[in-house]
Amino acid sequence: MNAAREVGAIAWRSIRRTFRQPANAIVLVFPLMLMAVNANGLKAATHLPGFPTTSFLAFFIPFTFIQGALFAASTAGTELGRDIDTGFLNRLALTPLRGSALLVGHLGGALAQTFIQALVYLGVGLLFGVRFASGVAGMATLILLALCIGAGFASAGIWIALRTGSGEAVQSQIPVLFFLLFISSMNMPRNLIEVHWFRVAATLNPVSYMIEGMRSLVIQGWNGQALALGFGLSLAFVTLAMTASSFALRKRMART
Amino acid sequence: MSPGSMVSVALALAWRQMTILRKNPSLFVPPMLFPLMSFMAFAGGLSRLRHVPGFEFRGGYTAFQFVFVLLQSAAFGGVFTGFGIARDFERGFARRLMIAAQHRSGLVLGYALAAMLRWSLVALMLTLVALAAHMQIGGNGIDVFGLYTLGAIFNFIGLLWACGIAMRFRSVQAGPLMQTPIFALLFLAPVYVPLALLDGWIHAAARLNPVTYFLAAGRGFISGDTKDIALAFGLAGLLALALSVWALRGLKRAEQIV
Numbered sequence: 263m264n265a266a267r268e269v270g271a272i273a274w275r276s277i278r279r280t281f282r283q284p285a286n287a288i289v290l291v292f293p294l295m296l297m298a299v300n301a302n303g304l305k306a307a308t309h310l311p312g313f314p315t316t317s318f319l320a321f322f323i324p325f326t327f328i329q330g331a332l333f334a335a336s337t338a339g340t341e342l343g344r345d346i347d348t349g350f351l352n353r354l355a356l357t358p359l360r361g362s363a364l365l366v367g368h369l370g371g372a373l374a375q376t377f378i379q380a381l382v383y384l385g386v387g388l389l390f391g392v393r394f395a396s397g398v399a400g401m402a403t404l405i406l407l408a409l410c411i412g413a414g415f416a417s418a419g420i421w422i423a424l425r426t427g428s429g430e431a432v433q434s435q436i437p438v439l440f441f442l443l444f445i446s447s448m449n450m451p452r453n454l455i456e457v458h459w460f461r462v463a464a465t466l467n468p469v470s471y472m473i474e475g476m477r478s479l480v481i482q483g484w485n486g487q488a489l490a491l492g493f494g495l496s497l498a499f500v501t502l503a504m505t506a507s508s509f510a511l512r513k514r515m516a517r518t
Numbered sequence: 519m520s521p522g523s524m525v526s527v528a529l530a531l532a533w534r535q536m537t538i539l540r541k542n543p544s545l546f547v548p549p550m551l552f553p554l555m556s557f558m559a560f561a562g563g564l565s566r567l568r569h570v571p572g573f574e575f576r577g578g579y580t581a582f583q584f585v586f587v588l589l590q591s592a593a594f595g596g597v598f599t600g601f602g603i604a605r606d607f608e609r610g611f612a613r614r615l616m617i618a619a620q621h622r623s624g625l626v627l628g629y630a631l632a633a634m635l636r637w638s639l640v641a642l643m644l645t646l647v648a649l650a651a652h653m654q655i656g657g658n659g660i661d662v663f664g665l666y667t668l669g670a671i672f673n674f675i676g677l678l679w680a681c682g683i684a685m686r687f688r689s690v691q692a693g694p695l696m697q698t699p700i701f702a703l704l705f706l707a708p709v710y711v712p713l714a715l716l717d718g719w720i721h722a723a724a725r726l727n728p729v730t731y732f733l734a735a736g737r738g739f740i741s742g743d744t745k746d747i748a749l750a751f752g753l754a755g756l757l758a759l760a761l762s763v764w765a766l767r768g769l770k771r772a773e774q775i776v
Contacts, residue, residue: 291698292701295698296705299706299709302719303705306710306716307564307570307710310566434547437548437552438548440555441551441555444555444559444563445558449563449564450566456565457563460558460562
């Protein structure tokens with residue numbers, strides 16, 4: 263079997279398993295709930311001098327995509343963790359399957375989930391009055407960026423699963439990934455963050471630039487610097503997490 | 519069956535739950551970090567909201583958010599214990615436990631005790647971090663005691679809800695059902711700004727939400743400007759009572775499969 267067919271087989275299995283999970287409906291709805299609540303609960307922030315838009319929904323919607331990407335990490339990691347738990351990975355180790363095909367294939371379910379989530383979030387945003395300063399091409403770019411970020415987080419989920427070997431451990435590590443979201447510019451532009459250490463942490467946090475890349479498409483238009491940082495850091499995240507995963511896989515799938 | 523047997527079942531189960539947490543830091547540490555992260559993100563990232571016209575709270579934004587995160591950690595402490603109950607059913611331990619326990623309602627009490635102990639550690643950690651972040655406490659000792667008592671009741675409410683779900687579904691896959699309603703209740707309250715600054719549907723939802731009154735009482739306790747205390751404790755008591763029936767009926771359902 264060539265590499266593409268191996269990737270395809272694993273990816274197809276991953277996609278089917280993802281969509282068979284009823285809990286994924288909640289995963290789809292949860293970021294929407296948070297968006298609805300925060301867009302209204304934090305609307306008062308738009309009265310602050312220097313706030314870049316009068317619509318908190320437009321400001322906040324990129325976070326919904328990032329949160330969806332984080333759930334993709336949970337899906338990818340939990341599924342692989344279950345494969346390790348049940349011994350499926352050990353049985354796979356007896357076949358000539360390439361490790362790289364296993365890793366890339368496992369991203370399939372997470373990416374399909376991210377793509378569908380992104381379409382839904384975009385649709386809901388438009389329905390509730392979000393207008394894209396970058397137009398239709400900006401919407402397509404936003405979905406592409408969401409997929410890159412989803413691939414990054416899903417690769418991180420795969421790495422955690424390979425390190426811990428348990429779906430339950432992946433679930434309990436996800437809050438640590440949430441930390442990156444929380445200490446970012448998700449709720450407030452960095453120049454309006456009052457607490458110094460938080461502003462420094464948000465500036466050092468790559469997730470801030472992923473959010474700001476998306477946000478620029480919604481409220482600014484085409485901002486080359488914000489997009490370059492968003493795409494660049496997302497792709498660097500994918501590369502880093504996949505490299506770490508391939509090392510972890512070598513240990514986990516030691517063939518004798 | 520004597521009340522003593524119920525207490526001994528509860529104590530034994532609580533001891534087991536705490537031992538599991540002690541031996542599996544990966545089950546305990548991340549859920550403990552979550553409220554700390556929320557606190558840092560909200561109190562640190564959103565403190566400029568206190569400059570929004572109409573924001574009136576004399577305790578400072580750190581104290582304003584501390585109360586929310588404390589109550590959030592209390593409710594989720596109960597929910598995370600519910601995950602443990604579901605796991606016990608999945609692994610067959612709960613069935614063996616039901617056969618062995620003399621007084622099965624002691625099981626609910628035991629899980630509740632474990633949830634309370636678990637939350638106590640989180641609350642302690644959260645308080646230390648908030649004090650390190652120079653949180654202002656305007657209330658006296660009795661007020662602070664009132665705040666933590668409210669948190670303890672909310673922890674019990676969270677546990678009873680999750681316990682009822684866990685005993686009906688008997689699977690960790692029901693986790694989202696345990697978390698999502700609690701999450702919705704928490705975030706449909708005045709989390710970031712006072713109730714007066716909310717408008718539209720979220721203001722209407724917040725007015726009907728009991729958590730709004732828990733937050734108002736808690737924020738009153740910490741700032742020393744107490745209000746809505748009787749209403750908050752009355753609502754909390756009613757919720758705890760209704761959910762006790764919910765959890766015990768869940769136990770009855772689970773007993774049918776033993």
